[in-house]
Amino acid sequence: MRVAMVGDRSRPLTALTSALAAQGHEVVVHGHDGVDADLVDRLRESWRTEPPEVVHAHSWLSGMAAALAIGDRPIAKVLTVPTAASGDADVRRLERLVCRRIDRVLAAGGAQVRRLAALGVPRSRITIVPHGVDHELFTPYGPAAAKGEHFRLLAVGDLAVHNRFDLIVSVLPALADTEFVIAGGPVDANPEANRLMRCARHYGVEDRVHLLGPVDDMPALYRSADVVVCTPARSTFGTIALEAMASGVPVVASAVGGLVDTVVHEVTGMLVPPLRPADLLRAVRHMLADSALREAFGAAGRDRACARYSWERVAADTSRAYARAAYGVAPALQ
Structure with missing residues (x-):
């Protein structure tokens, strides 16, 4: 046609x-x-x-x-x-x-x-x-970005209030040996970036919160993550969750908009009620405590991304x- x-x-x-x-x-x-x-x-x-x-x-x-x-x-x-x-x-x-x-x-x-x-x-x-999703670009196979011994929670998106990255910062004190990395911007002269870092200082986790700004090699960054966290307060297509799933990384996501369709609860990741830090903490802690669960969710997410979202x-x-x-x-x- x-x-x-x-x-x-x-x-x-x-x-x-x-x-x-x-x-x-x-x-x-x-x-x-x-x-x-x-x-x-x-x-x-x-x-x-x-x-x-x-x-x-x-x-x-x-x-x-x-x-x-x-x-x-x-x-x-x-x-x-x-x-x-x-x-x-x-x-x-x-x-x-x-x-x-x-x-x-x-x-x-x-x-x-x-x-x-x-x-x-x-x-x-x-x-x-x-x-x-480009499942040939976002794949589990290939180099991963460098990281230390901490678990890595990764969030991706504009530094904007509606993405509610502050929810993840607020639960970080209860997650020992875990860092929170955000890929997206802008970082400089951005009120939301400043607010997130003030929030991190308030909770005493400033040394474990990293604002990377825009990242060129996103596939490698996804591969370095233990869990990708998507916590928007409003509807979204779920593109970040799709890229994480294609990369073989489990997802914890707010049950809003397209994320409800993209993430299969307790199959490719976990869905939690939006704006509920206690539920978010429970899901992330459960996933970080079980490497076999993360591997199973990651494999199922990769299969779903290739089969349904190519x-x-x-x-x-x-x-x-x-x-x-x-x-x-x-x-x-x-």
Whole structure:
């Protein structure tokens, strides 16, 4: 099929594009930094002489721009739902408006399906297509980053309040011989970085909390971890958990958003209630105390990442969604 991708040039979009091309699709990416009238005009002009069969947008605004550029032409419109829900009334109106113009909506998991249902999207127009992981890049096999004799808890992500890295800092005093490493930034002149280190000083664990900033060799860093900890307070796709699982590392994660779908409790890791330090401590302590359990969770996570979340599998699921959008379009929302 001729497919037009509309979105920013992120690593996941690039990986999906490559996987779709490998399956025989002709994919053109219309990357953009922002969405405005100029984008609508550029898309409309690009599709004037050789329109695609499917347009796949990767944000609400990209979806609206694509729908406006397509107009009433018989081009299938597909949207991948962004991660975070907004409580803003104007944003929710935009989301409902876009959904009325889209033939098929791709949700990463159950949390997004429920969110779309709240927007009035029929279940028959939703396809669950999870995010993928490069299981050939993130693998248990290869060099690991250097570390000392301590156990290593690893968290990955922007140094932002919603990631709640402070929860891990708060339980560190009860975890002897354990360090907490955070990969992500920015570190310099970042109020959250300063707050985390003040928190570490408060709990007397400043020497065991390390802010690395952005890291180039993430596969090696994952391999060095005993447990990867994901403690966001709000919905997330679970990409970090996927990379950890592909690397053969067990995960302790908050039971929010896509993490509920990605991490299989007591199979590939452990899920804990969000914002509950006592439950987080119990899960981490249990996992650090049992090397065989960590190895079993890591192996199961690797198997799950390769079987369910490879980009080849994600591209195949996406291809089926394209076919349903192009050849079996459901009625528009009333």
